[in-house]
Amino acid sequence: xxxxxxxxxxxxxxxxxxxxxxxxxxxxxxxxxxxxxxxxxxxxxxxxxxxxxxxxxxxxxxxxxxxxxxxxxxxxxxxxxxxxxxxxxxxxxxxxxxxxxxxxxxxxxxxxxxxxxxxxxxxxxxxxxxxxxxxxxxxxxxxxxxxxxxxxxxxxxxxxxxxxxxxxxxxxxxxxxxxxxxxxxxxxxxxxxx
Numbered sequence: 001x002x003x004x005x006x007x008x009x010x011x012x013x014x015x016x017x018x019x020x021x022x023x024x025x026x027x028x029x030x031x032x033x034x035x036x037x038x039x040x041x042x043x044x045x046x047x048x049x050x051x052x053x054x055x056x057x058x059x060x061x062x063x064x065x066x067x068x069x070x071x072x073x074x075x076x077x078x079x080x081x082x083x084x085x086x087x088x089x090x091x092x093x094x095x096x097x098x099x100x101x102x103x104x105x106x107x108x109x110x111x112x113x114x115x116x117x118x119x120x121x122x123x124x125x126x127x128x129x130x131x132x133x134x135x136x137x138x139x140x141x142x143x144x145x146x147x148x149x150x151x152x153x154x155x156x157x158x159x160x161x162x163x164x165x166x167x168x169x170x171x172x173x174x175x176x177x178x179x180x181x182x183x184x185x186x187x188x189x190x191x192x193x194x
Contacts, residue, residue: 032145033089039138040080041097046073046131049104053128056111059121061175066128069168076164079157086154103131118183125176132169139165 025031050073054066084091107127114120139162146155 028145029149032142032149032151033087035138035142035145036080036083036087036089037094038097039135039142040077040084040091041094042100042135042138043073043076043080044094045097045100045104046070047077049107052111053107053124056107056116057121057124058116058118059175059179062121062124062179065168065171065175072164072168076161079161083154083157099134100131103127103134106130118179118186121179122176122183125172125179129169129172129176132165132172135165136162136169 025034047070050066050070054063054070057063057066081091083089107124110120110123110127114123139158142158143155143162146152146158
């Protein structure tokens with residue numbers, strides 16, 4: 001993170017003109033707000049998608065990890081709503097994040113294309129870690145922007161979410177060790193039968 005500097009007041013105004021058309025991002029504060037909205041969209045999309053992914057898991061540890069992360073994700077949404085309130089951002093300004101939509105759709109394809117079992121669980125973990133890495137990148141950047149803009153309390157909230165995303169990624173890696181071993185054994189058995 002950047003060294004602490006004294007915050008310079010930044011004019012906080014909505015990105016848009018009097019006709020409601022979107023305007024270009026002209027300062028760091030507008031970028032910060034845009035990325036907060038993106039994070040909010042992503043988290044709300046995950047709240048909708050995670051129950052389906054959890055049900056598709058065969059491994060109990062994986063299912064439990066996804067369900068626990070669903071509860072954390074709901075807290076992430078709540079934190080972002082507090083930040084929105086503090087910054088005067090309306091939830092109505094949030095557009096659907098197509099990056100997250102694509103990642104979630106990848107998980108749905110896994111469920112459709114791979115039979116229930118260890119191989120599907122391995123694929124679900126890959127997809128879940130893609131999502132976690134995406135979120136880690138976003139929250140890491142948001143923490144840095146909050147620091148530069150002198151938004152310490154917001155930075156603290158974002159930092160908590162970043163830590164939870166990193167912990168979720170580590171847990172998925174731990175679960176993957178057993179799941180991938182099981183998937184490999186099944187693959188070896190199928191090859192020996194062929």
